[in-house]
Amino acid sequence: MIQRLFTKALFFLLTFFTVLSTIGYAQDTAADSLDIEINNPLEVTPSQYEILSLTVEGGSHTVRPSFIKNTSGLEVGSTITIPGDDISQAIKRLNRTGIFSDIEINQVGSTANGIHLQISVVEQPRLSDYEIRGVKRSQRSDLRERLNLLSGFAVDKSSKTQAINTIKRFYREKGYWFTEVDVSTSEPDTVRNRVTMYFDIDPGERLEIKDIRFEGNDQYDEKKLRKTLDTIKEDRWWKFFSKKLFKQEDYEEAKSNLRSFYAENGFRDFRIVEDSVFTYNYKDDKEGVGVWIKVNEGPQYKVRNITWEGNTVYSDERLTQALGFQKGDVFNESKFDENLQYTQGSTDVTSLYHNIGYLFFQVQPEINVVAEDSLDIHLNIVEDEIATISEVSFTGNTKTHDDVVRRTLRTIPGETYSRQAIVRTVRELGTLGYFQAKNITPVPEPNYQDKTVDIRYELDESQSTDNFEFSGGFGGRGIGLILSAKLNFNNFSMGRALRGEGFNPIPSGDGQKLSLGVQVTGSGYQSYNFGFQEPWLSGKPLSLGVNFNYNLIKYRNTNIRNELFSSSVSLGKRLKWPDDYFTQRTVLSYQLYDVAGGASFLAEGTSSILSIKEVIERNSLDNPISPTSGSKLMFSLEVAPPLPSFAQFYKAKTSYQNHTTLAGKLVFTNTVEYGYLGYLGSGQRSNFQRFMLGGTQLQQRQSFINDNIDLRGYPGGNNGSITPRIDGEEVGGRLYSKYSLELRYPAVSEDQVQVIPYLFTDAGNAYLNLEDFSPFNVKRATGVGVRIFLPILGLVDLSYGYRLDGLPGTNPPVNAGEWEFLFNIGTPF
Known part of the structure; x- marks a missing residue:
C-alpha cells in the first residue's frame, strides 16, 4: 500500500515539474526566427488541462490586454494539452504582430484539473519621428515619399530592414553602387515608449557602364545589339552630354528591347539564357559597370503559307493584304500583332471588320513551325453579327x-x-x-x-479654354518696342451674354469664339481687332464669322501715314466629298486704305477693295497645338472684281503640311506653300497685299499693307523682308514659294503646361513677276526653337535661326552667317 502511494506521489511530482518546464520560458522577438526549445528529460504522457484564468502583464493603452488575449488564441475555459504545442503556438501568434520585444507565458497557479496562466509582454518601442542624414535635401525629400514609416508604428527589425532595402533600391535606381545605411534609434521616452530613428546614409558611387558584351550572337554583331538596347549605353569619351549610368529599370527595358528586336526580325525562339551585371576596375583603380548577356538566337523564321477560315465578308486576298505578309517574308511578330489587331490608320484586319459593324468579330491565329525555319499561318475567323x-x-x-x-x-x-x-x-x-x-x-x-x-x-475639362495673351519685345530694324494684348474666349456663349446669364466671369459653354486684341509698336503702329465665330449656325454644321480691324502706321520723321479699316463676313460648312475631313468657307471682305504723304509705289489717297474669297481645306490633324499625325491641305482663291472706284486683283494660295511620328514622341513635319497675285483686265490695280517673307505676324510692322508670310531666321519688316526690290525699295512679290522642315519633341505634356522644343529648316523667296519665278531659288535658314503652351496665355513660339543666305540691298544689311531671334503668339498649325 505504502509503495503504491509513493509511486503515485513520484509520478505526480515528475508531471508537475514537466509542466513548469514546458510553459515557463521567454521568447525574444528580435531574433530572425522563432526558436523554442522545451527541456523534457523524461517521456511524460500528455495531459489536458483547463485554463481556469488568463491574465496579462505589460499591456498598455496602445495594446490592450483584450488584444493580447485574443491574439494568443488562449481562452478561459478552453483545454490545452501539456506537453504540446498550444503554448508555443500562442507565443508565435503574438510574435507575428511585431509589437513585442519579449513574450512569456507562465503558470501562476494550478488545481488537480486546471491551471492559471499569465501572459507577460514587453512592447517594442514606437516610432515618434525619423531623420535622414548624410544626403542632399532633394534626396531626403524623395526618400520620405518612399519610406513607409508612420508615427506610432512598432520599431522592430523587420521595419528597419524594409527601410534599408527601400533606401538602397532608391539609390540603385539612380545609378549608385555600394550604398551603406546605418540605422540607430534614440532612447525610448519613459512615458510613451517612443523613439526617433536615424538613417545615416552613404550613397556610394555613381558608376558608368563601361562595357556591354554579348555571347551567343551569330546573326548580329555586338555594335548592332548595343544600339538595340537603347536605354543603356556604354560610356565613351565623346559622349560627354550625359552619364551612362546603370539603372535597373533601364536595364529591364533594354532586355525587352533586345527581345523585340529579334522578334521583329523573325527570331521567335530567341531567349536571354543568362545575364550578369558587375563592377570592375576598367582603368587603374577606377571602377565601372560591366554588362554581360548570353543569348540563344534560334532560327530566323520566314512565312510559307497563309490560310484563312470562316471569312465570308472579305476574301482571303483582301485579308492577306491587310495582314501585310507574303510568302517568303521574314516573320515580324510586332508587325503581325499590329496588323491583326490595330494600326494607326485602321488598316488592320480587326478594324476592317469593326469599321463595318462586326464588333463581336474574333480571329484566332495558329502558327505552326515547318521545315525548321518556316511558318504556316492559319487564321480562324468568327465574324458573328453586325452590332x-x-x-x-x-x-x-x-x-x-x-x-x-x-x-x-x-x-x-x-x-x-x-x-x-x-x-x-x-x-x-x-x-x-x-x-x-x-x-x-x-x-x-x-x-x-x-x-x-x-x-x-x-471627358476631362480641367483645362481653361480662355486665355489672355500679353507680350512685349523688341522688333529690331527700326521697329522698336512691341506690345501686344489679346483676349480669346474660345468657348463663349453669346446667347447667355445677351440674356445676362453666366457672368462668372464670362458666359461660356456654346463653343463660340470671341477675340479682342490690340498691338502697339513704338509710337508708329497701332492695331485693334474684334472677331466672333459661331461654329454651328442654327443647329446646322455651318460656321459664321465676323471680323473688324483698324490699323495705323506713322513713319518717324516723315509725313507718311497709312490707315486701314477692314471688315469681313465668312460662312463655312463641312463637306462629305471627297471625304468628311474637307471644309469650305466663303469670305466677303471690304478694305479701305488711306495713304497720306506718299509711300514709294503706293499711290497717295484712298483705295477701296471689295473681295470674295473661297477656301477649301482638308484637315486631319490630331492636335491643333502639336500634331503627331495627320495632314492639312489648303487652297484659296480671292477675287477683287474691277468695280467702279474699287481696286482689282486676284490671289491664289495653296499649302500642304504633313505630320509623322518617327519614334516615340519624335514628330517630323514638312510644309510646302505657294502664292500668286494677278490682275483682271486693265482696271485700277491694287498694289496692296503683295507677298513679303520673314519674321512673324507679331513682328511685322506693315502686316496690313502686305501679305506677310512667316519665315524663321529672317527679320521681316522694313528693309528686312525677303521681297523684290526696285531702286533699293521693297515693292513686294507677286509670287512666293516657301518650304519648311521641322523635327520636334514634346518634352513636357502636362495639364497646365506644354514645352515643345524643335529643330527647323525654312526656305522661301518672293518674285516680282511670273517670268522671275524659280521655286527653288530660295533664301534658307536653320535653327532651334521652343513652343510653350499655358492655358491662360496660349501658345508662345520662340525661334533662333541661322541664315544661310543674305539679302542684298537691305539697310542695315541682313547677312548670311548671322542669327535671328523671333517670337510669336499663336499656333503655326
Whole structure:
C-alpha cells in the first residue's frame, strides 16, 4: 500500500515539474526566427488541462490586454494539452504582430484539473519621428515619399530592414553602387515608449557602364545589339552630354528591347539564357559597370503559307493584304500583332471588320513551325453579327454644354458600330480645345445577346479654354518696342451674354469664339481687332464669322501715314466629298486704305477693295497645338472684281503640311506653300497685299499693307523682308514659294503646361513677276526653337535661326552667317 502511494506521489511530482518546464520560458522577438526549445528529460504522457484564468502583464493603452488575449488564441475555459504545442503556438501568434520585444507565458497557479496562466509582454518601442542624414535635401525629400514609416508604428527589425532595402533600391535606381545605411534609434521616452530613428546614409558611387558584351550572337554583331538596347549605353569619351549610368529599370527595358528586336526580325525562339551585371576596375583603380548577356538566337523564321477560315465578308486576298505578309517574308511578330489587331490608320484586319459593324468579330491565329525555319499561318475567323449602337453618353463636361459635345459625336444611336467613328470622335473632341485630348476615353459596353453596344465618352475639362495673351519685345530694324494684348474666349456663349446669364466671369459653354486684341509698336503702329465665330449656325454644321480691324502706321520723321479699316463676313460648312475631313468657307471682305504723304509705289489717297474669297481645306490633324499625325491641305482663291472706284486683283494660295511620328514622341513635319497675285483686265490695280517673307505676324510692322508670310531666321519688316526690290525699295512679290522642315519633341505634356522644343529648316523667296519665278531659288535658314503652351496665355513660339543666305540691298544689311531671334503668339498649325 505504502509503495503504491509513493509511486503515485513520484509520478505526480515528475508531471508537475514537466509542466513548469514546458510553459515557463521567454521568447525574444528580435531574433530572425522563432526558436523554442522545451527541456523534457523524461517521456511524460500528455495531459489536458483547463485554463481556469488568463491574465496579462505589460499591456498598455496602445495594446490592450483584450488584444493580447485574443491574439494568443488562449481562452478561459478552453483545454490545452501539456506537453504540446498550444503554448508555443500562442507565443508565435503574438510574435507575428511585431509589437513585442519579449513574450512569456507562465503558470501562476494550478488545481488537480486546471491551471492559471499569465501572459507577460514587453512592447517594442514606437516610432515618434525619423531623420535622414548624410544626403542632399532633394534626396531626403524623395526618400520620405518612399519610406513607409508612420508615427506610432512598432520599431522592430523587420521595419528597419524594409527601410534599408527601400533606401538602397532608391539609390540603385539612380545609378549608385555600394550604398551603406546605418540605422540607430534614440532612447525610448519613459512615458510613451517612443523613439526617433536615424538613417545615416552613404550613397556610394555613381558608376558608368563601361562595357556591354554579348555571347551567343551569330546573326548580329555586338555594335548592332548595343544600339538595340537603347536605354543603356556604354560610356565613351565623346559622349560627354550625359552619364551612362546603370539603372535597373533601364536595364529591364533594354532586355525587352533586345527581345523585340529579334522578334521583329523573325527570331521567335530567341531567349536571354543568362545575364550578369558587375563592377570592375576598367582603368587603374577606377571602377565601372560591366554588362554581360548570353543569348540563344534560334532560327530566323520566314512565312510559307497563309490560310484563312470562316471569312465570308472579305476574301482571303483582301485579308492577306491587310495582314501585310507574303510568302517568303521574314516573320515580324510586332508587325503581325499590329496588323491583326490595330494600326494607326485602321488598316488592320480587326478594324476592317469593326469599321463595318462586326464588333463581336474574333480571329484566332495558329502558327505552326515547318521545315525548321518556316511558318504556316492559319487564321480562324468568327465574324458573328453586325452590332448596332444603342446609346451614346458622355461625362466630364462641366462647363461645355451637352449640345456642343453631342454635335461633335460621330457615333449616333441606331447606326452601325464603327471603330473608325469612335477614333474620329475622339479626334474631333480633342481638336475643340475644351478637353484634355490625351484624357478623352471611349468606353464601349457591348451587349452580345442583343447585338448592341452602348458607348460612353469620359471627358476631362480641367483645362481653361480662355486665355489672355500679353507680350512685349523688341522688333529690331527700326521697329522698336512691341506690345501686344489679346483676349480669346474660345468657348463663349453669346446667347447667355445677351440674356445676362453666366457672368462668372464670362458666359461660356456654346463653343463660340470671341477675340479682342490690340498691338502697339513704338509710337508708329497701332492695331485693334474684334472677331466672333459661331461654329454651328442654327443647329446646322455651318460656321459664321465676323471680323473688324483698324490699323495705323506713322513713319518717324516723315509725313507718311497709312490707315486701314477692314471688315469681313465668312460662312463655312463641312463637306462629305471627297471625304468628311474637307471644309469650305466663303469670305466677303471690304478694305479701305488711306495713304497720306506718299509711300514709294503706293499711290497717295484712298483705295477701296471689295473681295470674295473661297477656301477649301482638308484637315486631319490630331492636335491643333502639336500634331503627331495627320495632314492639312489648303487652297484659296480671292477675287477683287474691277468695280467702279474699287481696286482689282486676284490671289491664289495653296499649302500642304504633313505630320509623322518617327519614334516615340519624335514628330517630323514638312510644309510646302505657294502664292500668286494677278490682275483682271486693265482696271485700277491694287498694289496692296503683295507677298513679303520673314519674321512673324507679331513682328511685322506693315502686316496690313502686305501679305506677310512667316519665315524663321529672317527679320521681316522694313528693309528686312525677303521681297523684290526696285531702286533699293521693297515693292513686294507677286509670287512666293516657301518650304519648311521641322523635327520636334514634346518634352513636357502636362495639364497646365506644354514645352515643345524643335529643330527647323525654312526656305522661301518672293518674285516680282511670273517670268522671275524659280521655286527653288530660295533664301534658307536653320535653327532651334521652343513652343510653350499655358492655358491662360496660349501658345508662345520662340525661334533662333541661322541664315544661310543674305539679302542684298537691305539697310542695315541682313547677312548670311548671322542669327535671328523671333517670337510669336499663336499656333503655326
